[in-house]
Amino acid sequence: MKIEPAESGDHMTLIAIWEASVRATHHFLQEEDIATLRPLILEHYFDAVRLYCARQDGVIVGFIGVAEGNIEMLFIAPEARGSGVGRQLVDHAIHCLGATRVDVNEQNAQALGFYRRMGFAVVGRSPLDGQGEPYPLLHMVLTAQE
Structure with missing residues (x-):
């Protein structure tokens, strides 16, 4: 697997991965939430982070975005x-991009467990997500590195 900076030409592939991943893991989101988030991600959020993708045999299979030490x-x-794609992307974010924090939707138990296994611990909670919607966020910080 190869981890490399994402290019603007990759954005349509990344948004397709985002949507498929959200549908597989974020069962608490409604269709209108996904429809609202999609253009925001394409038009704003991708440009607001250092964006890296993981490629297997030249095909993008995942991506990570980091800003100011936050995944x-x-x-x-x-x-x-x-x-192991997620683990490799998070390792890259920690060791190459200085990531030490992440916010996880409280309803996403799989992500919470994943980040705990990666050495993050919950240090706080917000009742609303970044868009002000009632999807609580757990604030996590890196406490140990493997």
Whole structure:
């Protein structure tokens, strides 16, 4: 697997991975939430982070975005989940991009467990997500590195 900076030409592939991943893991989101988030991600959020993608045999299978030491996005193609792509992207974010924090939707138990295994611990909670919606966020910080 190769981790490299994402290019603007990759954005349509990344948004497709985002949507497939959200549908596989974010069961608490409504269709209108996904429809609202999609253009925001394409038009604003991708440009607001240092964006890296993981490629297997030249095909993008996941991506991560980091801003100011915070993992802002990590999405893996559903067919690549459980294969170590997320772990490699988070390792890259920690060791190469200085990531030490992440916010996780409280309802996303799989992500919470994943980040705990990666050495993050919950240090706080917000009742609303970044868009002001009632999807609580757990604030996590890196406490140990493997």
